Amino acid sequence: MQELLFLGLFMAALGIGWFLGRREAIKVGVMLAPHASAIDKQYFIGLNYLLNEQPDEAIETFIRALEVNPETVETHIAIGKLFCQRGDVERAIKVHQNLLARPNLTALQADRVQFELARDYLAVGLHHRAERLLNELVETSTSLRAEVLADLVRIHERERDWPQAVAVGRRLVKERESFAVTLAHYHCELAREALARSEVPQARRDLLDALSCQRENVRAMLMLAELELGQGRDAEARKWLRRLALHDADFVPQALPLLHKLAARGSLDLLAYLDEVLDNSQPPMMATVLAKAEELNKRSGISAASKHVLVYLQQQPSLSGLLYLIDLHKDSVEPRGYANLMILRGIVEALLVDKHKYRCHACGFSGRQLHWQCPTCHGWSTIRPLKGRELAAISPQQFN
Secondary structure (H helix, E strand, C coil): CHHHHHHHHHHHHHHHHHHHHHHHHHHHCCCCHHHHHHHHHHHHHHHHHHHCCCHHHHHHHHHHHCCCCCCCHHHHHHHHHHHHHCCCHHHHHHHHHHHHCCCCCCHHHHHHHHHHHHHHHHHCCCHHHHHHHHHHHHHHCCCCHHHHHHHHHHHHHHCCCHHHHHHHHHHHHHHCHHHHHHHHHHHHHHHHHHHHCCCHHHHHHHHHHHHHHCCCCHHHHHHHHHHHHHCCCHHHHHHHHHHHHHHCHHHHHHHHHHHHHHHHCCCCCHHHHHHHHHHCCCCCCHHHHHHHHHHHHHHHCHHHHHHHHHHHHHHCCCHHHHHHHHHHHHHHCCHHHHHHHHHHHHHHHHHHHCCCCEEECCCCCEECCCCCECCCCCCECCEEECCCHHHHHCCHHHCC
């Protein structure tokens, strides 16, 4: 029903476009009024197709009836976009190519048609053709520059051509400041490739460029901490991990392996670091709470660790916290109660297996692993760790 309503409104727009084009043509003497009978006939044939629920034939008839002139260009563009949305990209390309060949288009209209043609090519995976048209447009069009650059950078991203993505992204960020988040990740991708080639100084430069684009980029901080730790520069690694705790403590659990390595080398007081993180995050991540509990257990024993976890469990119920307490106390339970405790442990562990730990705040995708780019909406830095009641509210059956 909604599709028929849309199609009806679209055909009404076609009719208005046809009328305006016909009136303009008569006004300038290109077409005489008596010749309108053939066009009128085509128009009513199109309406007949529409009423008989033959939309494809109706559109073709209206295209033949509609004169191409500056008054009707937008209508023809809309026809091409409709074809593209319906999956008939070949027709969309034909419509837009036909428009582009018209000599009476204004410069702005020609740019718009060329842009739509480039998007047609993108829709069918003809990236090189689309890129050629977009590269021409970005140098000539000012009104469409941001949209053109956005499509160009998307092509380079899909092809994993990170140097070109960065080059175009630097131009796009001048038009759209919010693109800085994505540009920072492009620099991180360059750093990842540099590390694969064992080019550590280049990787370091790329990661610092990422942070110059977005000061709070968590991925760049984590990569720099790991890089510096691998180079034996513990003070630098500690600096980046402290900066991570200050800017986004929810991602500290991602850094726990690095923190344990620094602590083992004597380069970090892990308990003091975790205290600082817990003081600055409300509510904290349960993984951070449990990391402190484990450190308390080593230094002060089971009682101190258990009290610490219970304080947070009362504020923020957690299956992983409950599982930790079970494991902490299972050896002190009487043999008769041990079997029941193990049954309870099995139930809690089974519930945890299917739990999704991360969610995209842009599209709602959830998963068990952290992705820097959402697999569904392809946004960068849109996925965050879940905690507390957020974690409990996610149903794993909802998402892949």
